[in-house]
Amino acid sequence: MNFLESIRVSLRALRANKLRSSLTMLGIIIGVAAVIAMVGIGNGATASITSQIQGMGSNLLTISSAQSFSGGVSGGAGSSASLSMTDVSKLEVGRAIKAVAPVASTSAQVVLASGNTSTSITGTTEDYATIRNVTIARGRYITEQDVNSSARVAVLGPTVVENLMGDVNADIIGKNIKINNVPFQVIGVTTATGSTGMSSSDDMITAPITTIQARLIGKKTVRNILVSATSEDLMQIAQDDITATLRKAHKIQEGKDDDFRVQNQADMLEAMQSVTQTLTMLLGGIAGISLLVGGIGIMNIMLVSVTERTREIGIRKAIGAKGMDILLQFLIEAVVLSILGGGIGIALGYGGSSLAGKALSMDTSISLTSVVMAFGFSAAIGIIFGVFPARKAAAMDPIDALRFE
Amino acid sequence: MINLKGIKKIYANGDIKVAALGGVDLHVGEGEFVAIMGPSGSGKSTMMNILGCLDTPTEGEYFLDGTDVAKATGDDLSVIRNRKIGFIFQGFNLLPRTMAVENVELPMLYAGMGGKERRTRAIAALESVGLGERIHHRPKELSGGQQQRVAIARALVTNPSIILADEPTGNLDSRSSEEVMAIFQRLHAQGNTIIIVTHEPDIAEFTERIVRFRDGHIEGDEPVKNPRKAQAQVVEGEGGAE
Numbered sequence: 075m076n077f078l079e080s081i082r083v084s085l086r087a088l089r090a091n092k093l094r095s096s097l098t099m100l101g102i103i104i105g106v107a108a109v110i111a112m113v114g115i116g117n118g119a120t121a122s123i124t125s126q127i128q129g130m131g132s133n134l135l136t137i138s139s140a141q142s143f144s145g146g147v148s149g150g151a152g153s154s155a156s157l158s159m160t161d162v163s164k165l166e167v168g169r170a171i172k173a174v175a176p177v178a179s180t181s182a183q184v185v186l187a188s189g190n191t192s193t194s195i196t197g198t199t200e201d202y203a204t205i206r207n208v209t210i211a212r213g214r215y216i217t218e219q220d221v222n223s224s225a226r227v228a229v230l231g232p233t234v235v236e237n238l239m240g241d242v243n244a245d246i247i248g249k250n251i252k253i254n255n256v257p258f259q260v261i262g263v264t265t266a267t268g269s270t271g272m273s274s275s276d277d278m279i280t281a282p283i284t285t286i287q288a289r290l291i292g293k294k295t296v297r298n299i300l301v302s303a304t305s306e307d308l309m310q311i312a313q314d315d316i317t318a319t320l321r322k323a324h325k326i327q328e329g330k331d332d333d334f335r336v337q338n339q340a341d342m343l344e345a346m347q348s349v350t351q352t353l354t355m356l357l358g359g360i361a362g363i364s365l366l367v368g369g370i371g372i373m374n375i376m377l378v379s380v381t382e383r384t385r386e387i388g389i390r391k392a393i394g395a396k397g398m399d400i401l402l403q404f405l406i407e408a409v410v411l412s413i414l415g416g417g418i419g420i421a422l423g424y425g426g427s428s429l430a431g432k433a434l435s436m437d438t439s440i441s442l443t444s445v446v447m448a449f450g451f452s453a454a455i456g457i458i459f460g461v462f463p464a465r466k467a468a469a470m471d472p473i474d475a476l477r478f479e
Numbered sequence: 480m481i482n483l484k485g486i487k488k489i490y491a492n493g494d495i496k497v498a499a500l501g502g503v504d505l506h507v508g509e510g511e512f513v514a515i516m517g518p519s520g521s522g523k524s525t526m527m528n529i530l531g532c533l534d535t536p537t538e539g540e541y542f543l544d545g546t547d548v549a550k551a552t553g554d555d556l557s558v559i560r561n562r563k564i565g566f567i568f569q570g571f572n573l574l575p576r577t578m579a580v581e582n583v584e585l586p587m588l589y590a591g592m593g594g595k596e597r598r599t600r601a602i603a604a605l606e607s608v609g610l611g612e613r614i615h616h617r618p619k620e621l622s623g624g625q626q627q628r629v630a631i632a633r634a635l636v637t638n639p640s641i642i643l644a645d646e647p648t649g650n651l652d653s654r655s656s657e658e659v660m661a662i663f664q665r666l667h668a669q670g671n672t673i674i675i676v677t678h679e680p681d682i683a684e685f686t687e688r689i690v691r692f693r694d695g696h697i698e699g700d701e702p703v704k705n706p707r708k709a710q711a712q713v714v715e716g717e718g719g720a721e
Contacts, residue, residue, distance in 0.1 A: 079588055090576045389572045392533060393633070394561020394589040396554040473533050476572065 101368030102415030110423025116354025197286025213262030388475025408460025416452030517692030565634030624655030
């Protein structure tokens with residue numbers, strides 16, 4: 075009997091028992107759908123974190139003050155006020171360093187006649203735009219002169235505009251807003267980046283650092299210094315330059331620890347990615363177990379089916395079916411169940427992960443690899459768990475099989 | 480055609496050995512119509528299994544169409560059954576939930592015949608047993624007599640060397656039985672070799688030779704002087720009433 079005929083015979087047997095066939099498939103469907111969805115969500119999370127970190131600016135180095143210790147109790151990173159505007163001026167733009175921008179940030183209540191909102195306020199210099207890839211949608215960005223003159227001007231993120239005016243495109247340039255009761259003139263609106271969450275650059279107000287220090291924070295502290303390296307290759311050199319410059323500026327003796335910390339964006343990215351990848355593997359692994367259970371379900375049903383159809387096997391053998399014909403028939407049944415289940419599972423998993431993506435507002439990505447793997451895996455499960463029942467059927471003695479009631 | 484020499488079948492159950500067949504010699508020529516009779520336990524079923532290549536003898540030679548099949552195993556036996564033997568069983572043994580025509584196609588399927596030729600031949604075989612109108616019926620929708628006729632169609636569709644029937648009328652009423660025997664007589668008249676195992680003397684009387692078994696040996700082997708002529712005419716569409 076040729077292979078195509080074997081497939082036809084198997085399909086007919088599956089159709090004869092629709093309910094059982096679909097219930098058996100359900101195990102594989104759920105397993106495959108879970109694997110696809112979990113891996114999709116995991117990949118989506120990785121991609122979204124990657125883009126968030128990369129959205130902070132390219133080749134970014136973040137300098138923060140080291141943690142302070144008082145009586146052995148750590149105050150956490152940035153708890154000591156070791157960074158100052160002097161440090162910023164000492165970090166010179168050169169071969170490895172492209173731009174430097176200090177950041178003093180706080181959060182505050184912002185009020186306009188038409189509404190109010192709470193948002194984060196970033197005090198910085200004009201170089202911040204270069205470092206963080208900020209672009210202006212309308213109006214202008216803060217300038218060196220604004221910083222030098224402590225001008226009360228503010229650049230708003232689009233989310234802030236929407237929160238204050240009810241419309242992203244509302245005309246807000248030139249209007250006066252009050253940040254913690256201090257009046258600021260709106261000079262520009264940044265382009266939406268689409269990023270969401272706590273550190274969204276869309277929900278942020280940028281103003282000259284000098285103004286923020288004087289009017290809102292009341293201290294000349296610098297929380298972070300952002301440095302952009304000229305290229306990815308020069309990141310390490312830039313990092314070394316910064317360390318050397320700041321150690322000299324802070325008069326730290328040889329052998330003593332730095333009182334600041336330089337964080338490499340690539341390191342952060344790597345750390346975050348390793349976390350999300352581990353999570354993806356964990357989720358995928360759990361889903362994989364359910365796929366295995368589905369496979370055992372197929373074997374279980376196929377064994378029942380072989381016993382139930384003993385007589386049929388006897389008839390087929392009596393009229394000339396070879397062992398291989400019977401083996402193929404049952405093996406194909408198992409493989410068809412698992413592949414069909416795998417196909418439906420992939421579709422469901424795809425739907426499930428894009429639904430989850432919408433709910434969690436992130437791009438879930440189904441990679442071709444995971445689809446191919448899930449499909450191959452479910453086919454393999456059909457073969458692995460189908461072989462045992464199929465061999466049992468093929469090995470039956472026709473006389474005994476015909477006598478079976 | 481069929482030549483058995485010293486066929487023994489011994490079943491070992493622990494230390495106890497039971498000889499179901501204790502050295503049987505039998506010759507069946509081409510075109511013969513033979514009934515094998517005997518009480519239960521006489522070895523006639525074992526004989527049937529060996530003749531049908533479902534089982535192999537412990538000892539002895541079995542020449543079917545000139546080839547020794549006594550030593551064949553597994554898949555070789557499947558091929559022999561497929562090409563040389565047409566089976567008819569007491570319990571019909573049709574595949575459930577499968578149309579009559581598909582049941583008849585089954586042996587040709589395993590012979591590797593193409594779909595179109597299979598269908599044509601299956602329909603012709605069903606027509607020859609008077610079921611041309613019922614090719615799309617499933618076994619459940621057919622009477623016992625009709626089911627047995629489907630089984631006969633399945634047995635003869637491959638033009639086998641021998642048609643083997645194991646108690647073919649055992650599950651049928653007398654009228655359907657006579658119809659089935661009428662088909663056998665017609666097939667015999669067409670030159671087919673037919674061997675029937677039965678314990679009913681009046682069924683055996685339709686054949687031309689009766690071989691009697693007792694305790695694993697042939698007790699008697701004689702021709703039937705005046706074979707009964709099966710009167711029932713298989714009429715298309717009428718079917719065998721239950």
